[in-house]
Amino acid sequence: MNALIRSDRAVTLVGGGPVAAGEVAAALDLAPVLVAADGGAAAALEAGQMPLAVIGDFDSLDPATRAAIPAERLQHVAEQDSTDFHKCLSRIEAPLVLGLGFAGGRMDHMLAVFNVLVRLPRRRAVILGPEDLCLLAPPSLSIDLDPGTPVSLFPMAPVTADSRGLEWPVQGIGFAPDGQGGTSNRATGHVSLNAHAPKLLLMLPRAALPRLLDALPGAPGW
Template sequence: MLSDRFLTSVGGSQSRLVLLILNYRLPPVTLALWKHAQLRVVADGGANRLYDTVSKWSCQSVPKLNPADAVPDIIKGDLDSIRPEVLEFYRHLGSRIVDLSDDQDTTDLQKCIDCALHQLKEDPSQLDGASILAVGALGGRMDHVLSSLNTLYRHEGRKILLCGDGNLVRLLPAGRSRLTPDRATEGPACGLVNLGTPATASSTGLKWNLDNTRLEVAGLQSTSNIIVSDEVIVDTDRPLLWMTEFHDPVQLPETQSSTNGQLE
């Protein structure tokens, strides 16, 4: 079962979460997810985003947040993007800084996922079964987006989600996947897209279900589909990208109430 219910059940205990922050526009729900997460890993440039963004939201108990209210557990990357004053600020507050400047063959997303997977292995009592959610992972330059999607294919079978610019994406492994979309924040638009070896897939729970349908690059892809059920089942013989439109449950500062996006 692959559930995204933690997107609105922020702060609850229904699922464990590892939050990754990358160097692109962060959705307003980021800070609420931050409170819910058991582990927070930030790419070097993502630290700038976090530092500059945290003060734009408020919560009930702290009307005006500041960067010290959201300190990463780990800042990891080649450290070519993080501003020196931001690096020293978080270092002083206890963030573990991991310098991988000698590794120019992997992206910041891959470095953060590797870090998360290592921590999952090292601390199973706290992180066993956790989903990994990367915010700021979609949008902006197309080569970055394609690189992020490619990274998912390197981790077939892992519960990894990418979030950015109104989209959520995960990779469904070969076999049967039962999905429970958070319909308060996801859809109705969705898609099943194949960027790898041609796949044959069937589905239930969609307006236009697949029936042993071949999906392939330069051929048919199931785009602009619609979620019509609280459960979607996909059977596929090859990995497929499952993507939904994402409606942020936290309103922007100028329209949000004081109770939205609580960190307490």
């Protein structure tokens, strides 16, 4: 699929779900290229920011918001077989995508986002929720965490992993969506995690974002 956005800098992607005041500006400090997913354009404009592009089928893009955005920035994708998050992530080539407005709303939307993270493993994306964050665990990740930091692992398909620095090591566990999960593990300090397939979601507190962003450039991709 041809990319609509190619950037050597991280991208902030704003979706149509809840976005707290100040979140867009804070995300842009970390990921300075702004893209909106369909109705997420309204949150971008409310934050005083004009997105570089708006990508989606535009079924949730209200007329006033659409009229405020230059026509050349509106990237209409008509097909209805994928979500707006999938439409966007599959068309953005960047070192990292920070997703706002994709968690904390409807459960079916959030589950669809998790599905896309696994379906597009070569796109590195971190989804920011009100209290925590989620990403597809890379093949290996080495991150400094404070002792006691919650670390949750959720399998989207059968998968194994190994770890150092977790209170309950995960090696030898056969994770599966309908079997063993890894909810509410805890860091004992520096954590090394190796996922053996691109099927394992990693969830950390939102406060761990700066340390995650420090760690991700050294983590290999799928």
